[in-house]
Amino acid sequence: xxxxxxxxxxxxxxxxxxxxxxxxxxxxxxxxxxxxxxxxxxxxxxxxxxxxxxxxxxxxxxxxxxxxxxxxxxxxxxxxxxxxxxxxxxxxxxxxxxxxxxxxxxxxxxxxxxxxxxxxxxxxxxxxxxxxxxxxxxxxxxxxxxxxxxxxxxxxxxxxxxxxxxxxxxxxxxxxxxxxxxxxxxxxxxxxxxxxxxxxxxxxxxxxxxxxxxxxxxxxxxxxxxxx
Amino acid sequence: xxxxxxxxxxxxxxxxxxxxxxxxxxxxxxxxxxxxxxxxxxxxxxxxxxxxxxxxxxxxxxxxxxxxxxxxxxxxxxxxxxxxxxxxxxxxxxxxxxxxxxxxxxxxxxxxxxxxxxxxxxxxxxxxxxxxxxxxxxxxxxxxxxxxxxxxxxxxxxxxxxxxxxxxxxxxxxxxxxxxxxxxxxxxxxxxxxxxxxxxxxxxxxxxxxxxxxxxxxxxxxxxxxxxxxxxxxxxxxxxxxxxxxxxxxxxxxxxxxxxxxxxxxxxxxxxxxxxxxxxxxxxxxxxxxxxxxxxxxxxxxxxxxxxxxxxxxxxxxxxxxxxxxxxxxxxxxxxxxxxxxxxxxxxxxxxxxxxxxxxxxxxxxxxxxxxxxxxxxxxxxxxxxxxxxxxxxxxxxxxxxxxxxxxxxxxxxxxxxxx
Numbered sequence: 051x052x053x054x055x056x057x058x059x060x061x062x063x064x065x066x067x068x069x070x071x072x073x074x075x076x077x078x079x080x081x082x083x084x085x086x087x088x089x090x091x092x093x094x095x096x097x098x099x100x101x102x103x104x105x106x107x108x109x110x111x112x113x114x115x116x117x118x119x120x121x122x123x124x125x126x127x128x129x130x131x132x133x134x135x136x137x138x139x140x141x142x143x144x145x146x147x148x149x150x151x152x153x154x155x156x157x158x159x160x161x162x163x164x165x166x167x168x169x170x171x172x173x174x175x176x177x178x179x180x181x182x183x184x185x186x187x188x189x190x191x192x193x194x195x196x197x198x199x200x201x202x203x204x205x206x207x208x209x210x211x212x213x214x215x216x217x218x219x220x221x222x223x224x225x226x227x228x229x230x231x232x233x234x235x236x237x238x239x240x241x242x243x244x245x246x247x248x249x250x251x252x253x254x255x256x257x258x259x260x261x262x263x264x265x266x267x268x269x270x271x272x273x274x275x276x277x278x
Numbered sequence: 279x280x281x282x283x284x285x286x287x288x289x290x291x292x293x294x295x296x297x298x299x300x301x302x303x304x305x306x307x308x309x310x311x312x313x314x315x316x317x318x319x320x321x322x323x324x325x326x327x328x329x330x331x332x333x334x335x336x337x338x339x340x341x342x343x344x345x346x347x348x349x350x351x352x353x354x355x356x357x358x359x360x361x362x363x364x365x366x367x368x369x370x371x372x373x374x375x376x377x378x379x380x381x382x383x384x385x386x387x388x389x390x391x392x393x394x395x396x397x398x399x400x401x402x403x404x405x406x407x408x409x410x411x412x413x414x415x416x417x418x419x420x421x422x423x424x425x426x427x428x429x430x431x432x433x434x435x436x437x438x439x440x441x442x443x444x445x446x447x448x449x450x451x452x453x454x455x456x457x458x459x460x461x462x463x464x465x466x467x468x469x470x471x472x473x474x475x476x477x478x479x480x481x482x483x484x485x486x487x488x489x490x491x492x493x494x495x496x497x498x499x500x501x502x503x504x505x506x507x508x509x510x511x512x513x514x515x516x517x518x519x520x521x522x523x524x525x526x527x528x529x530x531x532x533x534x535x536x537x538x539x540x541x542x543x544x545x546x547x548x549x550x551x552x553x554x555x556x557x558x559x560x561x562x563x564x565x566x567x568x569x570x571x572x573x574x575x576x577x578x579x580x581x582x583x584x585x586x587x588x589x590x591x592x593x594x595x596x597x598x599x600x601x602x603x604x605x606x607x608x609x610x611x612x613x614x615x616x617x618x619x620x621x622x623x624x625x626x627x628x629x630x631x632x633x634x635x636x637x638x639x640x641x642x643x644x645x646x647x648x649x650x651x652x653x654x655x656x657x658x659x660x661x662x663x664x665x666x667x668x669x670x671x672x673x674x675x676x677x678x679x680x681x682x683x684x685x686x687x688x689x690x691x692x693x694x695x696x697x698x
Contacts, residue, residue, distance in 0.1 A: 103603065103693035124608055131606020138604070141597050144284075146291030158280045159606035211605070 051251055052077040052100070057109035059095055068107065070095045071275050082242055082252045084262050087271030093255050096271065097223055100253065101134055102126030114218055131160035135212030139224040142208030143196045149207045150192050153178035156211035163215025181210035185240050202233045209241060216248045223255050238264055281611060285618040292591065299584045300627045306580040307631025307670060310573040311663055312638055316646065317566050319654050324559060327471045328551050330402035332531045335359060335367065335538055336520035338545040345554045348379065348520040351389040351472050358517035363544045368523065372530035375400045378518040380484045385443050388429050390477045392484035394512050400524060403471045413437055414464030420483050420510060422463035428474035430465045437462050443479070443487055458487050482513025577670055581677050588620055588681040599689045613686040620678025628667050632659065
């Protein structure tokens with residue numbers, strides 16, 4: 051499903067030591083993986099490699115049988131649009147779109163995801179509504195101004211955007227760091243529920259090790275890089 | 279499609295600053311179009327002032343001075359042309375018609391022109407159009423006055439009203455010729471030329487109001503000397519201000535002009551109005567170019583204003599760019615998005631500018647007509663004006679490429695890391 055082999059990444063060609071070195075990492079389909087490590091341990095770099103924003107300096111990053119480092123920039127952008135949903139830490143939404151429109155944006159750059167979304171519901175609007183309901187955002191907020199939503203509500207919208215059109219891989223980059231403990235767990239459970247429904251692979255990045263027990267697999271980025 | 283929608287929504291979201299930018303662009307477009315329209319129309323009203331006249335002859339001054347005084351009623355000539363010279367010159371071979379004119383009197387600030395009925399048959403303007411009457415007829419008695427359309431509307435005169443002419447120019451003339459009132463016998467159609475602002479009276483009446491002895495003579499003749507009416511209207515002036523001539527063939531023009539300029543008994547000057555009009559306009563061309571330059575600078579400033587706002591906003595929008603990247607937008611799409619916003623802003627600015635332009639025209643046309651004598655055309659945008667708008671749009675687009683290029687590189691360097 052996801053495999054990294056002898057991957058190194060340098061920001062600049064002339065850097066002496068790579069920012070990230072991963073000799074081997076495999077993630078199976080449908081797994082919910084907790085990826086943790088202190089700041090500066092290379093979490094963001096790894097995510098950028100997985101999302102195809104950056105290209106490995108050496109080694110292979112393979113997702114769904116596509117070796118990302120052999121694809122062109124545009125092909126990687128298309129791949130990301132088709133197969134990956136991303137949830138950020140905070141400020142996930144475009145301020146000038148309504149929650150519904152923000153969700154639909156998730157499949158706006160990918161024909162594949164649009165088709166998949168339309169196989170669930172008659173219109174993209176209906177599908178966005180369905181997902182927002184499933185993620186627990188009450189109907190009256192669906193067309194509100196994004197700025198009027200709480201952080202927790204915004205993160206639900208962001209999650210719905212990541213899930214629309216059933217991408218195979220969901221990457222969540224510290225999505226709960228701005229939430230309180232109670233919201234944090236219920237939000238993670240909603241993510242699990244959705245991921246299981248669509249059999250998506252969930253990669254959840256956080257520095258908060260308290261969340262570790264909730265996941266069926268956890269990877270420590272520091273020790274991962276030390277097993278050279 | 280999605281990009282257009284995003285560009286529109288994002289513009290709507292930043293209404294306040296966008297509206298301001300739009301407004302500055304609109305005002306600059308309006309300014310540029312108005313200046314251009316007035317310039318072009320001024321030029322055509324100007325060159326339309328007189329046509330079909332081959333020579334204008336007056337006392338020797340400068341070409342332009344003679345044109346200004348005889349056609350535009352601007353300035354003053356101290357000397358005139360003696361009646362004998364007029365008679366002599368116009369009796370030459372090839373002269374088809376001639377119109378003597380005598381200026382120097384006024385009525386409530388409007389110029390009074392003494393002439394013969396030939397004026398109404400031979401004077402032509404614009405594309406060789408003749409003067410036409412909206413009411414009444416040319417004067418047929420010595421007390422008849424024919425009003426230019428603007429004089430009639432401005433002073434509220436109608437046929438049959440009686441008017442008193444004062445000596446000299448201006449409202450505050452010292453001497454009113456109270457004893458010789460005139461009766462309005464005709465009102466001309468508007469021409470968009472100084473004719474509109476002129477009162478036309480018979481040449482003989484000029485003598486009359488200056489206390490010439492013609493006065494009593496005429497009272498006697500008027501009733502019973504009808505076949506001599508033409509002479510009565512002309513009278514026997516000592517001198518006239520200038521006269522206009524038309525020839526059987528334009529080939530006579532240069533020859534006769536040379537003869538007049540070398541005319542021994544009196545220092546005279548003959549000008550070809552079309553040539554002198556052109557010279558005059560070229561003198562004014564520098565003003566015209568400065569105006570044009572200024573309006574272009576105003577457009578440039580408004581576009582730079584747009585650039586400033588776009589660039590200032592862009593830093594705050596890096597997060598937005600990262601989100602779009604995360605859902606699969608490619609860097610060139612972000613480039614398109616940002617350049618589309620500036621293109622849309624410029625486009626809407628131009629549309630609004632055109633609307634403002636027409637509003638200004640509607641409000642200002644009358645003022646320009648009455649105060650500057652420029653008849654502004656409230657017509658569709660000319661090809662030239664559309665080109666100007668096209669140039670502005672292109673400039674707006676090119677300027678928009680600067681923030682768009684920055685967005686492109688932000689999206690590459692930031693990737694998905696959200697910069698706040």
